[in-house]
Amino acid sequence: AQKITQTQPGMFVQEKEAVTLDCTYDTSDQSYGLFWYKQPSSGEMIFLIYQGSYDEQNATEGRYSLNFQKARKSANLVISASQLGDSAMYFCAMREGTGSARQLTFGSGTQLTVLP
Amino acid sequence: GAGVSQSPRYKVAKRGQDVALRCDPISGHVSLFWYQQALGQGPEFLTYFQNEAQLDKSGLPSDRFFAERPEGSVSTLKIQRTQQEDSAVYLCASSLAVSSEQYFGPGTRLTVT
16 A cells, blocks of 8 residues: 555646645554655755654644644645745655654655746 | 755766766765665665765675775765666765764766766
8 A cells, every 4th residue: 555645647737826645644653753854856856845654733833824633634735825936846755653764755746837 | 155066967878877966065964875776766775874984885786886985985886787777867965973864965867878
């Protein structure tokens, strides 16, 4: 089973509008973290926002917020007031448990295009 | 401040050649990760170092892949006898501690012809 599922290969949004990128996850661990990264065409992965499994409040960072619904195992990214520079690939990722490696498991990504 | 840097940014290798990819993590970052990203996919974990110790290499796809971090700073990912399926972007990430957020470098795009 996929650990991270992003069901939207591509999304379009009008400049200045809000957009939601979907992410569902699968884990049996009680302690885990969820991340969103942005990857522009230049290739670098840019960290956007983090949500811990025990955090009661949804994470927010500027125009980014994470809609965390633990019972549904979803961690959707909301971008408000979209800008042309937001056009990029967006990846949802999870870090599980308390193992020593703590590597990230990524979804397949959503290509966001902001239209002028 | 300086982020994670990787070199070379692009590498073209003929099938069967050996390649070495370098990662310079953020100064002071204890943890270092290598990921492989195939075209159109998300990155996949290869290996993890804590300081100079390689604590997890479960993601390395074959024994042709080898990574080291001898002094706990710079890391090198080596691929021997490259194959076409090795073509991908190789990303390096570092973090201050094992549970901190990971900062990624720009990646090395490897093309095997």
